[in-house]
Protein backbone atom coordinates (compact mmCIF):
# COMPACT_ATOMS: atom_id res chain seq x y z
CA UNK A 395 0.00 0.00 0.00
CA UNK A 396 1.26 3.46 -0.79
CA UNK A 397 2.05 6.00 1.95
CA UNK A 398 -0.91 8.22 0.94
CA UNK A 399 -3.30 5.28 1.00
CA UNK A 400 -2.07 4.22 4.45
CA UNK A 401 -2.49 7.78 5.71
CA UNK A 402 -6.01 8.00 4.24
CA UNK A 403 -6.96 4.64 5.78
CA UNK A 404 -5.65 5.66 9.20
CA UNK A 405 -7.43 9.00 9.01
CA UNK A 406 -10.66 7.24 8.13
CA UNK A 407 -10.26 5.24 11.34
CA UNK A 408 -9.61 8.40 13.32
CA UNK A 409 -5.83 8.24 13.64
CA UNK A 410 -3.85 11.27 12.67
CA UNK A 411 -0.10 11.42 12.57
CA UNK A 412 0.71 15.00 11.83
CA UNK A 413 3.97 16.68 12.61
CA UNK A 414 3.13 20.15 13.85
CA UNK A 415 5.11 23.17 12.76
CA UNK A 416 6.98 24.21 15.94
CA UNK A 417 6.32 27.85 14.98
CA UNK A 418 2.58 27.41 15.38
CA UNK A 419 1.12 29.08 18.44
CA UNK A 420 -1.14 26.25 19.49
CA UNK A 421 -3.36 28.17 21.89
CA UNK A 422 -3.98 30.98 19.36
CA UNK A 423 -4.68 28.44 16.60
CA UNK A 424 -7.04 26.40 18.74
CA UNK A 425 -8.99 29.52 19.67
CA UNK A 426 -9.12 30.63 16.02
CA UNK A 427 -10.32 27.22 14.79
CA UNK A 428 -12.86 27.02 17.58
CA UNK A 429 -14.41 30.33 16.53
CA UNK A 430 -14.29 29.52 12.83
CA UNK A 431 -16.07 26.18 13.35
CA UNK A 432 -18.44 27.33 16.09
CA UNK A 433 -17.05 24.63 18.37
CA UNK A 434 -17.16 24.44 22.14
CA UNK A 435 -14.32 22.93 24.19
CA UNK A 436 -15.41 20.95 27.25
CA UNK A 437 -12.60 19.80 29.55
CA UNK A 438 -12.67 17.54 32.59
CA UNK A 439 -10.84 18.47 35.81
CA UNK A 440 -8.44 15.53 35.30
CA UNK A 441 -6.76 16.73 32.09
CA UNK A 442 -3.57 18.81 32.11
CA UNK A 443 -3.91 22.40 33.36
CA UNK A 444 -3.31 23.99 29.95
CA UNK A 445 -6.21 21.94 28.56
CA UNK A 446 -8.45 23.12 31.38
CA UNK A 447 -7.44 26.76 30.81
CA UNK A 448 -8.30 26.69 27.11
CA UNK A 449 -11.76 25.21 27.69
CA UNK A 450 -15.07 27.06 27.41
CA UNK A 451 -16.25 24.94 30.28
CA UNK A 452 -14.24 22.88 32.76
CA UNK A 453 -15.98 20.64 35.24
CA UNK A 454 -16.91 17.25 36.60
CA UNK A 455 -18.85 14.60 34.69
CA UNK A 456 -22.22 16.06 35.62
CA UNK A 457 -21.27 19.66 34.84
CA UNK A 458 -19.87 18.58 31.49
CA UNK A 459 -23.01 16.60 30.59
CA UNK A 460 -25.12 19.62 31.55
CA UNK A 461 -22.89 21.93 29.47
CA UNK A 462 -23.22 19.53 26.51
CA UNK A 463 -26.99 19.58 26.91
CA UNK A 464 -27.23 23.37 26.70
CA UNK A 465 -24.58 24.33 24.15
CA UNK A 466 -25.46 26.20 20.95
CA UNK A 467 -22.20 25.20 19.29
CA UNK A 468 -22.20 23.08 16.12
CA UNK A 469 -19.32 20.94 17.30
CA UNK A 470 -18.29 19.64 20.73
CA UNK A 471 -14.61 19.01 21.41
CA UNK A 472 -14.49 16.77 24.45
CA UNK A 473 -11.19 16.94 26.29
CA UNK A 474 -11.72 14.04 28.63
CA UNK A 475 -12.38 10.35 28.11
CA UNK A 476 -14.47 8.34 25.68
CA UNK A 477 -17.57 7.65 27.81
CA UNK A 478 -17.91 11.40 28.50
CA UNK A 479 -17.76 12.21 24.79
CA UNK A 480 -20.29 9.43 24.11
CA UNK A 481 -22.66 11.00 26.63
CA UNK A 482 -22.30 14.35 24.83
CA UNK A 483 -23.08 12.60 21.53
CA UNK A 484 -26.15 10.85 22.93
CA UNK A 485 -27.48 14.20 24.17
CA UNK A 486 -26.62 15.86 20.82
CA UNK A 487 -27.00 13.26 18.05
CA UNK A 488 -27.00 15.89 15.30
CA UNK A 489 -23.79 17.60 16.48
CA UNK A 490 -20.29 16.50 15.65
CA UNK A 491 -18.48 15.32 18.79
CA UNK A 492 -14.73 14.93 18.60
CA UNK A 493 -12.18 13.66 21.12
CA UNK A 494 -8.43 14.42 20.84
CA UNK A 495 -7.52 10.75 21.35
CA UNK A 496 -9.97 7.90 20.78
CA UNK A 497 -7.85 5.66 22.98
CA UNK A 498 -8.76 7.75 26.02
CA UNK A 499 -10.89 5.06 27.65
CA UNK A 500 -11.62 4.33 31.30
CA UNK A 501 -10.69 1.28 33.39
CA UNK A 502 -14.02 1.47 35.18
CA UNK A 503 -16.04 1.52 31.96
CA UNK A 504 -13.99 -1.41 30.68
CA UNK A 505 -14.70 -3.41 33.82
CA UNK A 506 -18.33 -3.83 32.71
CA UNK A 507 -18.57 -5.46 29.26
CA UNK A 508 -22.06 -5.28 27.72
CA UNK A 509 -22.62 -9.05 27.28
CA UNK A 510 -21.51 -9.98 30.79
CA UNK A 511 -23.59 -7.24 32.34
CA UNK A 512 -26.63 -8.24 30.27
CA UNK A 513 -26.32 -11.79 31.57
CA UNK A 514 -25.82 -10.55 35.15
CA UNK A 515 -28.95 -8.43 34.87
CA UNK A 516 -31.11 -11.46 33.95
CA UNK A 517 -30.44 -12.86 37.45
CA UNK A 518 -32.29 -9.89 38.97
CA UNK A 519 -35.47 -9.49 36.90
CA UNK A 520 -37.28 -7.32 39.47
CA UNK A 521 -34.37 -4.88 39.90
CA UNK A 522 -33.96 -1.46 38.31
CA UNK A 523 -30.50 -0.50 37.07
CA UNK A 524 -28.61 2.64 38.06
CA UNK A 525 -25.48 2.98 35.99
CA UNK A 526 -22.65 5.26 36.95
CA UNK A 527 -21.88 7.47 33.94
CA UNK A 528 -18.38 5.89 33.74
CA UNK A 529 -19.61 3.07 31.50
CA UNK A 530 -20.10 2.44 27.80
CA UNK A 531 -23.07 3.80 25.85
CA UNK A 532 -24.13 0.15 25.30
CA UNK A 533 -24.26 -0.45 29.03
CA UNK A 534 -26.37 2.67 29.44
CA UNK A 535 -28.95 1.09 27.12
CA UNK A 536 -29.46 -1.57 29.81
CA UNK A 537 -30.01 1.06 32.52
CA UNK A 538 -33.08 2.76 33.95
CA UNK A 539 -31.16 5.83 34.99
CA UNK A 540 -27.60 7.15 34.91
CA UNK A 541 -25.82 8.98 37.73
CA UNK A 542 -22.51 10.71 38.32
CA UNK A 543 -20.58 11.02 41.56
CA UNK A 544 -22.16 14.46 42.08
CA UNK A 545 -25.78 13.32 42.03
CA UNK A 546 -25.54 9.61 42.90
CA UNK A 547 -27.20 9.87 46.32
CA UNK A 548 -30.09 11.90 44.90
CA UNK A 549 -30.58 9.40 42.07
CA UNK A 550 -30.59 6.40 44.45
CA UNK A 551 -33.06 8.17 46.72
CA UNK A 552 -35.32 8.98 43.78
CA UNK A 553 -36.43 5.33 43.89
CA UNK A 554 -38.92 4.13 46.51
CA UNK A 555 -37.20 2.40 49.45
CA UNK A 556 -38.67 -0.98 48.49
CA UNK A 557 -37.46 -0.83 44.89
CA UNK A 558 -34.69 -3.38 44.36
CA UNK A 559 -31.68 -1.88 42.61
CA UNK A 560 -28.54 -2.86 40.76
CA UNK A 561 -25.66 -0.38 40.79
CA UNK A 562 -22.93 -0.67 38.13
CA UNK A 563 -20.08 -0.57 37.40
CA UNK A 564 -18.25 0.94 40.42
CA UNK A 565 -18.45 -1.27 43.52
CA UNK A 566 -16.71 1.35 45.70
CA UNK A 567 -19.16 4.11 44.88
CA UNK A 568 -22.00 1.56 45.13
CA UNK A 569 -20.83 0.43 48.55
CA UNK A 570 -20.49 4.03 49.71
CA UNK A 571 -24.04 4.75 48.51
CA UNK A 572 -25.42 1.65 50.23
CA UNK A 573 -23.95 2.90 53.52
CA UNK A 574 -25.19 6.42 52.95
CA UNK A 575 -28.75 5.55 51.96
CA UNK A 576 -29.31 2.30 53.89
CA UNK A 577 -30.12 0.47 50.63
CA UNK A 578 -28.82 -2.93 49.67
CA UNK A 579 -28.16 -2.38 46.00
CA UNK A 580 -26.66 -5.33 44.14
CA UNK A 581 -23.21 -4.20 43.04
CA UNK A 582 -21.31 -4.96 39.87
CA UNK A 583 -17.68 -5.81 40.67
CA UNK A 584 -15.92 -2.92 38.89
CA UNK A 585 -13.41 -0.32 40.04
CA UNK A 586 -11.19 2.53 38.90
CA UNK A 587 -7.49 1.81 38.67
CA UNK A 588 -6.58 5.30 39.94
CA UNK A 589 -8.86 5.39 42.98
CA UNK A 590 -8.10 1.85 44.06
CA UNK A 591 -4.40 2.35 44.47
CA UNK A 592 -4.32 4.51 47.60
CA UNK A 593 -2.56 3.15 50.65
CA UNK A 594 -4.56 3.61 53.85
CA UNK A 595 -1.45 3.00 55.93
CA UNK A 596 0.51 5.71 54.12
CA UNK A 597 -2.43 8.11 54.20
CA UNK A 598 -2.65 7.72 57.99
CA UNK A 599 1.11 8.23 58.29
CA UNK A 600 0.83 11.41 56.20
CA UNK A 601 -2.07 12.62 58.34
CA UNK A 602 0.11 12.07 61.43
CA UNK A 603 2.91 14.03 59.80
CA UNK A 604 0.50 16.88 58.91
CA UNK A 605 -2.06 17.06 61.74
CA UNK A 606 -3.28 20.41 60.37
CA UNK A 607 -4.26 18.86 57.04
CA UNK A 608 -7.77 17.69 56.14
CA UNK A 609 -8.07 14.46 54.20
CA UNK A 610 -10.63 14.51 51.38
CA UNK A 611 -11.50 11.78 48.86
CA UNK A 612 -13.48 10.90 45.76
CA UNK A 613 -16.13 8.20 46.39
CA UNK A 614 -14.47 5.84 43.89
CA UNK A 615 -11.84 5.17 46.61
CA UNK A 616 -12.05 1.98 48.64
CA UNK A 617 -14.11 1.85 51.85
CA UNK A 618 -11.21 1.94 54.39
CA UNK A 619 -9.85 5.09 52.70
CA UNK A 620 -13.29 6.72 52.70
CA UNK A 621 -13.73 5.91 56.38
CA UNK A 622 -10.91 8.28 57.37
CA UNK A 623 -11.94 11.11 55.01
CA UNK A 624 -13.26 14.39 56.37
CA UNK A 625 -15.11 15.08 53.13
CA UNK A 626 -16.16 12.75 50.28
CA UNK A 627 -17.44 14.04 46.98
CA UNK A 628 -17.20 14.48 43.24
CA UNK A 629 -14.35 16.54 41.83
CA UNK A 630 -16.53 19.68 41.92
CA UNK A 631 -17.52 18.94 45.49
CA UNK A 632 -13.85 18.45 46.53
CA UNK A 633 -12.96 21.73 44.85
CA UNK A 634 -15.78 23.61 46.56
CA UNK A 635 -14.80 22.05 49.88
CA UNK A 636 -11.19 23.29 49.79
CA UNK A 637 -12.42 26.76 48.82
CA UNK A 638 -14.79 26.95 51.79
CA UNK A 639 -12.78 25.11 54.45
CA UNK A 640 -10.88 27.07 57.09
CA UNK A 641 -8.02 24.57 56.80
CA UNK A 642 -4.92 25.57 54.88
CA UNK A 643 -3.65 22.12 54.04
CA UNK A 644 -5.32 19.14 52.37
CA UNK A 645 -4.44 15.56 51.54
CA UNK A 646 -6.38 14.75 48.39
CA UNK A 647 -7.33 11.27 47.15
CA UNK A 648 -8.30 11.74 43.54
CA UNK A 649 -6.67 12.22 40.14
CA UNK A 650 -3.85 14.78 40.03
CA UNK A 651 -5.55 17.07 37.46
CA UNK A 652 -7.81 18.50 40.17
CA UNK A 653 -4.82 20.22 41.80
CA UNK A 654 -4.75 22.73 38.95
CA UNK A 655 -8.12 24.25 39.89
CA UNK A 656 -7.46 23.88 43.62
CA UNK A 657 -4.20 25.81 43.37
CA UNK A 658 -5.80 28.41 41.12
CA UNK A 659 -8.69 28.96 43.51
CA UNK A 660 -6.59 28.84 46.69
CA UNK A 661 -3.02 29.85 45.85
CA UNK A 662 -2.08 30.13 49.54
CA UNK A 663 -3.30 26.68 50.53
CA UNK A 664 -1.21 23.52 50.41
CA UNK A 665 -2.36 20.40 48.58
CA UNK A 666 -0.72 17.02 49.09
CA UNK A 667 -1.46 14.00 46.88
CA UNK A 668 -2.69 10.99 48.86
CA UNK A 669 0.07 8.37 48.70
CA UNK A 670 -0.20 5.16 46.68
CA UNK A 671 0.67 1.57 47.58
CA UNK A 672 3.38 1.72 44.95
CA UNK A 673 5.44 4.84 45.56
CA UNK A 674 7.36 4.52 42.27
CA UNK A 675 4.38 4.98 39.93
CA UNK A 676 2.60 8.15 38.84
CA UNK A 677 -0.50 6.43 40.21
CA UNK A 678 -2.49 9.59 40.83
CA UNK A 679 -2.48 10.23 37.10
CA UNK A 680 -5.25 8.67 35.01
CA UNK A 681 -3.28 7.44 32.02
CA UNK A 682 -6.42 7.76 29.85
CA UNK A 683 -7.09 11.38 30.77
CA UNK A 684 -3.43 12.15 30.27
CA UNK A 685 -3.60 10.97 26.62
CA UNK A 686 -5.06 14.40 25.86
CA UNK A 687 -2.60 17.10 24.87
CA UNK A 688 -2.62 20.58 23.36
CA UNK A 689 -1.08 19.19 20.15
CA UNK A 690 -3.75 16.51 19.78
CA UNK A 691 -6.47 19.04 20.54
CA UNK A 692 -5.17 21.28 17.76
CA UNK A 693 -4.97 18.45 15.19
CA UNK A 694 -8.38 17.15 16.20
CA UNK A 695 -10.03 20.55 15.85
CA UNK A 696 -8.27 21.21 12.56
CA UNK A 697 -9.31 17.92 10.90
CA UNK A 698 -12.49 17.34 12.93
CA UNK A 699 -11.41 13.80 13.77
CA UNK A 700 -11.41 11.44 15.61
CA UNK A 701 -15.18 11.66 15.73
CA UNK A 702 -17.26 9.85 18.32
CA UNK A 703 -20.08 8.03 16.57
CA UNK A 704 -22.70 5.60 17.84
CA UNK A 705 -25.35 3.42 16.20
CA UNK A 706 -28.74 5.12 16.10
CA UNK A 707 -30.44 2.48 18.22
CA UNK A 708 -27.80 2.85 20.95
CA UNK A 709 -28.36 6.62 20.99
CA UNK A 710 -32.11 6.12 21.17
CA UNK A 711 -31.97 3.65 24.08
CA UNK A 712 -29.20 5.38 26.06
CA UNK A 713 -30.86 8.79 25.79
CA UNK A 714 -33.71 8.08 28.20
CA UNK A 715 -31.61 7.12 31.28
CA UNK A 716 -29.35 10.13 30.68
CA UNK A 717 -32.31 12.50 30.26
CA UNK A 718 -33.83 11.16 33.48
CA UNK A 719 -30.61 11.97 35.28
CA UNK A 720 -30.42 15.48 33.80
CA UNK A 721 -34.04 16.11 34.75
CA UNK A 722 -33.49 15.10 38.39
CA UNK A 723 -30.25 17.12 38.58
CA UNK A 724 -31.70 20.47 37.47
Ligand code: 13P
Pocket residue numbers: 453454455456528542543544586612614627628629630
Ligand atom coordinates in the same frame (compact mmCIF):
# COMPACT_ATOMS: atom_id res chain seq x y z
P1 13P B 1 -16.41 13.21 38.55
O1 13P B 1 -17.80 12.69 38.60
O2 13P B 1 -16.03 13.86 39.84
O3 13P B 1 -16.20 14.06 37.36
O4 13P B 1 -15.41 11.98 38.42
C1 13P B 1 -15.27 11.33 37.20
C2 13P B 1 -14.24 10.31 37.22
O5 13P B 1 -13.88 9.77 36.22
C3 13P B 1 -13.70 9.91 38.50
O6 13P B 1 -12.67 9.02 38.29
Ligand code: SF4
Pocket residue numbers: 475499500501502503528586587588589649680681682683
Ligand atom coordinates in the same frame (compact mmCIF):
# COMPACT_ATOMS: atom_id res chain seq x y z
FE1 SF4 C 1 -11.92 6.15 34.53
FE2 SF4 C 1 -10.61 6.15 36.81
FE3 SF4 C 1 -9.68 7.57 34.77
FE4 SF4 C 1 -11.91 8.33 36.09
S1 SF4 C 1 -9.83 8.25 36.88
S2 SF4 C 1 -11.62 8.28 33.86
S3 SF4 C 1 -12.80 6.34 36.57
S4 SF4 C 1 -9.87 5.34 34.85
